[in-house]
Amino acid sequence: MKIGFLSVVLLFVATFALSVSAQIKVVNFKNFKPLLEKNNDTTYVINFWATWCAPCxxxxxxxxxxxxxxxxxxFKMLLVSLDFRKSFETRLIPFVEQNKLKAEVLLLHEPDGNSWIDLVDTNWSGAIPATLIYNKDFRVFHEGGxxxxxxxSIITNNLKP
Amino acid sequence: MKMTISLFLILFTAFSANSQGYKVGDNAEDFKLLNVDGKYVQMADYEDAKGFIVIFTCNHCPYSVAYEDRINLLDRRFSQEGYPVIAVNPNDSLIQPQDSYSKMIVRAREKSFSFPYLLDASQEVFKTYGATRTPHVYILNKENKELVVRYIGAIDNNYEDGGAATEKYVESAIENLKMGELPEPDFTKAIGCTIKVKKS
Structure with missing residues (x-):
C-alpha cells in the first residue's frame, strides 16, 4: 500500500517535472535568431537573464x-536564460517551477558569446540583465535592469492596435 | 604650476569619468589596490614585467568561478614569460556580500591563486578601465614605459569548458605580443555578470 502510494506520488512528480521541462526549450543561437527579427505587428520583449544573476x-x-x-x-515575452546547460535540470527547471513563471522561458545554449552578442545588439557588452523590445517599427535594447x-511606458507607447 | 597640474588632473578625471573606458591602443593608468595578503599592489612594483593580464573578476559570479582554474593556469604560464595576471574584484560587497574582502581571502586560499587578487574598494579602477562585467580581461603591454592596452575581452570562447574552446584569446594575444605583433582579435565579447556598483 505504502509502495503504491509512493509510486503514484513519484509518477505525479515525474509527470509534472516533464511537463515543465517540455515547456522550456534549449536552443542554439541559429535557432534563436529568427525570434530577434520578426517583422509583424507583435511587440516582442526579450529578456536575457540567468537564475544566478541577482539583478535579473x-x-x-x-x-x-x-x-x-x-x-x-x-505582445510576446520571452525570458531567455543564459544558465549553464548542465544546470538546466538542477537549477533552471526548479526555479521556473518555484517561481511559477508564466512567460515563455528558453535556455539559450551558445557558450561562444563573441559569436552572437553583437547580433543581438552591437551596444551589448555581454553583461546581464539585458532586454530587447521591438516590433516592426521600433527597436530598443538596454543593458541593465x-x-x-x-x-x-515603452510597451504602451509602441504596442500595435 | 601646482595649480595647473591639479586643474589638469581634475579635467582629466572628469573626462575619463565621462568616457566609456579604455579602447585598444590607449595608455592605461597604474593603480594601487589592497591584495588578499594585506599588502598594496601596483603594477609599477613589477619592474621586470613586459606587461600584465588584468582581469576584473569576483567570487560570486558563476562565469568567474568557471574560469578560476584557467586564470591560475594563465598566471602560472605567463608570469614566467613576463606577463603576470592581476585580478581585481570591482564589486560592492554591500550589494553582493559574497564579494567582500574577507571572502576574497578565503577564495584565494581555497583555489591557491598564484596571482594577486585585489579589491577595487573605491570602484574607480573598473570605471577608468571601462569594465562592464566579470570576468573582463585587459591585456597591457609595456611600450616606451607606457602600459598600452592591447586586448580587451574574454579569456576564450567557451565559458563552460576550456578544453572545448576553439579560440584561446588571451593565450594567443600574449603569444602575439611576445613576438612583437598586435593581437588579432584585439576585442571580444562574452556573457558575464554585471559589476555591482555602490548605491550613491
Missing part, C-alpha cells in the same frame, strides 16, 4: 506582471 531575478516579477497585463494584446514603470 529581482526584476523578473515586474516582467511577469507586464506579461500578464499585455498577454491578450499583440528595467523598472515596471519603464517597461510599461
Amino acid at each position: 531575478v529581482k526584476e523578473l516579477p515586474d516582467f511577469e506582471s507586464i506579461n500578464q497585463q499585455f498577454k491578450d494584446k499583440k 528595467y523598472t515596471y514603470q519603464e517597461l510599461n
